[in-house]
Amino acid sequence: MSKPAGGGGRFVVDDAEPDQIVTPEDFTEEQIMLAETVRAFVERDIKPRDAEIEKLDYELTVQFMRKAGEIGLLGADVPEAYGGLGLDKTSTALLTETLAPASSFALSVAAHTGIGTLPIVFFGTPEQKSRWLPSLASGERIAAYCLTEPGSGSDALGARTNAVLSEDGRHYILNGSKLYITNAGFADVFIVYAKVDGTHFSAFIVERDTPGFSIGPEEHKMGIKGSSTRPLYFEDARIPVDHLLGEVGKGHLIAFNILNIGRFKLAAGCLGGMKEAIQLSASYANQRKQFGKTISSFPLIASKLADMNTLTYINESMVYRTSGLIDQSLEQVDLEQPTGGMQAAKAIAEYALECSINKVFASEAMDAIVDEGVQIHGGCGYIQEYKIERLYRDSRINRIFEGTNEINRLLIPATLLKRALKGELPLIERAQALQRELLNPAPLSTASSSALNPLTKPTEILAALKKVFLMVGGLAVQKHGLRLEREQEIVAALADAMIDIYALESALLRTRKSALKPTVAQSMQQPIDMTALFAEEAVERAGRRSRSILATLEKGENLRLQLSVLKRLLRFDPADLSVLRKRISARVISAESYVGL
Template sequence: MPKSVWGGGRFVVDDAEAQQIATPEDFTEEQLMLADTVRAFVERDIRPRDGEIEKLDYGLTVQFMRKAGEIGLLGADIPEAYGGLGLDKTSSTLLAETLSPASSFALSVGAHTGIGTLPIVFFGTPEQKSRWLPRLATGELIAAYCLTEPGSGSDALGAKTTARLSDDGESYILNGSKLYITNAGFADLFIVYAKVDGTYFSAFVVERDTPGFTFGPEERKMGIKGSSTRPLFFEETRIPADHLLGEVGKGHLIAFNILNIGRFKLAAGCLGGMKEAIRLSSSFANGRVQFGKAISSFPLIAAKLAKMNVLAYVTESMVYRTAGLIDESLGQADLDGPDGGIQAAKAIAEYALECSINKVFASEAMDAVVDEGVQIHGGSGYIQEYKIERLYRDSRINRIFEGTNEINRLLIPSTLLKRALKGELPLIERAQALQRELLHPTPLAARTDSESLLAKPAEILGALKKVFLMVGGLAVQKHGLRLEREQEIVASLADAMIDMYALESALLRTRKREMQGTEAVRLQHVADMTALFAEEAAERAGQRSRAILAALEKGENLRLQLSVLKRLLRFEPADASALRKRISSRVISAESYVGL
């Protein structure tokens, strides 16, 4: 991706160029070969024994984890100097997406390679990296991430687990418990957060066989049944002082920035799950005959397949755009320097807002996709013999993992506002300029058909940005810094930002393909998906903004603001039915996701 001066949240106030973003069409031959290797591993090794993994066979999962280590899958994010592949985030994201059809096993790998290993990659000392990373890369050691407690989930800093330095300064002594820890049944290394002296939130590496470190029973879960989830207990658990990760009192830098990467990687996993659901559902719809015809020929079934494909295309566009941004940000940091951990934290935090957006959109898109998949399967979708049933159950956790979607929605606008108040982006200036423009409106130019397939989606995107600045500006004016207490308004503003980032990502990707001379049939397909999502986003913007304005204004002021809103969103509706028919025909013909 060409070097840019882009930054987190910038999409709200500025328009990116198509050449600035990374897309799946930019994958190199090497990246595609890596994905093929993972795909072959899933088909050859995992799928035939998927049922055994789903019965929580620890030994089999560990066996396959080590096989994954042999092909480099566990070392994608580990530097070459420590036995890994040292891949960029775009490549490791592609691997996470490709592994997703492995279901529970994919979760075990993701917890190990992401939130389990990355704290050491980014924040470990050279000695800690040398001690643990080579064995994490091969699967000799398996990692787990331990943040949640019985009394603290989204409120991570409310943790009660404590650590105190021993009198001789040689050890830290941990007391407390952790809850819902993925990989706990077979992990060897645990990233544990505790408060030193009950005050200073810090991170530690705890080895499994440490005296005083014990485990509770496996949780009985709704889905992801082949993954291990157990509580942990620490009772006077003594660990060497050099197992402190980072600095005392700086654990939040590790926890929150690793969660940012976790949120983003979760979106990639959801993308892979969506593609699997589309493959299963389109194939089933072509094979299921009712009233003498394949049900894929029925418009209501076809419309579902179109919806599923559009959500996957938009998610894919967002995920790889964000991967490119994070790669660029990390590429400008000196990760091997003495303050490498701090630089890594800053580089990741730059796109914390976008990571939350990816997480919320992708997890809810996947829920919608698998729900429609079950409906397409009819009664068969409720039967465990059909994988769509498991995808439906497994999907639900994604809206809870890595910070609930409610918490992420609150984070998105608050992070944007904080960046603006620090002078990192001209949000307030753009909102004020828009207010002046709206006070002295010029006649709107007549909207005419353009030769470009993307003219109207681009116009809708511009309107969405103006509506957000108008409504968000009013909300800040009325509530100031107390706006965070108005959670329904904040969540609605987050939804506006999510739609903007999603539409812009799809639009820029499609425009880039147009500039690259993509053949007409393929270009029409991706333009249709972009146009359909734009139409739906404009409709959502109107409904959402009217509700926010009603909470902010009354009487004549409300009527005035509603008239401005109507003016900004004055679009003739497209023939959405025709768009869905064209999109679904391609999915039905391919019996798979159609995006590239």
């Protein structure tokens, strides 16, 4: 894999090459073996006792956490020096995906290994790492991440939990509360955020037996019922000064960068859930008969399976492309150096924008897939005996976890614009160059899809999507300047444009890369069809979205002029999507599972 130029957000202004991305087809034998170990653990240990876990059996969950530690699952992100495996993010994403069918237990593991353990991995002192990481990697101790408060959710920096240094300088005295803390019922180590002297947002490592620290009752949730979710209370809780994580006032660097990893890993977990939903739905559709036929033979049911499979392929392409980018960014980070934590923060922040894109796309695609899965199951899909009902309920939290999708949509364009204003990517220059091109009386190039290369049209659509984003986004910046962040409807629409661009480009690059491999060249029709289907739908969304933004920005003759340019940029003859869906669904129905290649 060659290194892409620039960094985060670059996909908007530049084109990447297939050899610059990581795909599932690049997995090593070691990565595949690790995934098989996790898959066997889920099938052998977790699924037979899933009903007990779902009843919130703490003792059983902790028992299985210990087993997960034994097979290395809990130490995947922990450096080898501290008892872990020290795996790259591509490997840990694969493990997260593979664990997803473990449902609530998968969430308990994800909270522990990700947002619970990573703050110490990236920002802990050598002493803190030696003290806590080995036991967290083995499962002897279980971690939780504590950010949300009754009065601060999306506005994390509005936290009111307070920390004051004791007179003897040996402890911080914590007062306040936290809300909706995953793993709270059985966690031993809590990463807690508080404001020192009510001002300086900071992070602390808090142990369960700390005097003055107590845990409230379980919340009664819509889904993920087998995971523990409880509030925390601090009443003059005395936290030793050497439990401060990072520096006073630098807690935001820990909180937000760990959330970036959490968003990316959430997308990987959703990917595993998507594949399970397809397997359940295709299998049921092949068994259920109506009017003397299996319902999988009916075009409307088959069409649903085609769309479910396509969204999964797109998400899979995005997740592993992003894992590769993060791995490259972290390559030069030495966590054993005094500045290692700050290096890690900068490396992770480089692709914060892509992490948010992954989170939004995956959580909404997952919801769409499980919703259609319930529909395919009909009345059975509403009955708890069928796993699809559980997936439907469990999925809903993903659009709230790790920053709501609304917050992430606001972050995506805002992060891009900040990078541009810092000179980190030529966004403004490219937008200005496009304006000059659009003012040129020469006709704009239009699509000329080639029957000889089925990826020509998706490639042309991707180029058009990038131009439309620069055109509409550039106009929005011209009209509103830095006040654009207040125009949340416009910002959210621009975020959706960026999501479609990243999604389509990821799938297109993956499909092109796979076509170059002799071992998979014979099975290329499926990824080509899915890439084409997504491209056709993306260009339709771009037209609707852009017309809406332009109507907000312009009026009268100026609006008509902009709409005319938009029409020329998106002038593509529609494809017969029913043919694409029939081919995609036929393979899914035959395999009774997700089919990528």
